[in-house]
Amino acid sequence: KNEVEQSPQNLTAQEGEFITINCSYSVGISALHWLQQHPGGGIVSLFMLSSGKKKHGRLIATINIQEKHSSLHITASHPRDSAVYICAVRRGQNFVFGPGTRLSVLP
Amino acid sequence: KAGVTQTPRYLIKTRGQQVTLSCSPISGHRSVSWYQQTPGQGLQFLFEYFSETQRNKGNFPGRFSGRQFSNSRSEMNVSTLELGDSALYLCASSLADRNTEAFFGQGTRLTVV
Numbered sequence: 001k002n003e004v005e006q007s008p009q010n011l012t013a014q015e016g017e018f019i020t021i022n023c024s025y026s027v028g029i030s031a032l033h034w035l036q037q038h039p040g041g042g043i044v045s046l047f048m049l050s051s052g053k054k055k056h057g058r059l060i061a062t063i064n065i066q067e068k069h070s071s072l073h074i075t076a077s078h079p080r081d082s083a084v085y086i087c088a089v090r091r092g093q094n095f096v097f098g099p100g101t102r103l104s105v106l107p
Numbered sequence: 108k109a110g111v112t113q114t115p116r117y118l119i120k121t122r123g124q125q126v127t128l129s130c131s132p133i134s135g136h137r138s139v140s141w142y143q144q145t146p147g148q149g150l151q152f153l154f155e156y157f158s159e160t161q162r163n164k165g166n167f168p169g170r171f172s173g174r175q176f177s178n179s180r181s182e183m184n185v186s187t188l189e190l191g192d193s194a195l196y197l198c199a200s201s202l203a204d205r206n207t208e209a210f211f212g213q214g215t216r217l218t219v220v
Contacts, residue, residue, distance in 0.1 A: 033208075033209065041144075041197075041214040041216060042211065042214060043197060043199075045208055045209060045210060045211060048207075082152070089148075092163065094155070094163055094165065095142070095150075095199075097151070098149075099149050107179060
């Protein structure tokens with residue numbers, strides 16, 4: 001069993017839909033990051049969470065430390081949101097990464 | 108404020124050669140970590156440097172090495188390249204503490220032929 005799991009693996013949505021990507025982890029962590037990777041490779045850090053909830057524009061991230069679970073929500077999705085979303089947990093000095101969720105938002 | 112800069116962006120090498128990749132962190136950031144991304148294994152941690160010292164190392168063979176300079180710029184080196192080393196190599200920088208946000212570079216795509 002991977003230390004960090006994500007669901008779904010792939011997601012196709014219509015423009016405007018509300019999207020949820022889930023991340024669960026099995027190890028103790030100091031922080032959890034949500035990352036976005038567009039084709040071409042570069043990674044952008046969307047959120048860093050150690051508790052509660054954060055919002056940035058149309059993106060919302062929540063974490064439940066007791067449940068070892070985090071969700072990333074995208075409201076009013078847009079084709080430019082199409083990317084791979086990666087959950088990464090900070091364990092000591094390392095990151096342990098989830099396998100990623102590939103999101104395609106169709107116009 | 109400039110972001111994390113990785114050079115080169117693309118590289119093609121032959122099996123058996125060695126390669127050096129460079130990462131310039133955000134100004135003021137002292138921690139630089141390196142990751143390998145392959146289609147089969149996803150993102151995996153290589154090593155982390157802080158103040159010119161390697162703080163942690165992932166599960167990679169000794170052919171993978173790195174260093175950090177006094178200006179926090181970091182290099183990673185892969186010797187005796189194998190086909191399986193073909194990957195996107197990413198670096199990330201952060202201020203220092205493990206609970207600070209990490210910022211990623213665009214990556215270097217290495218192809219070994």
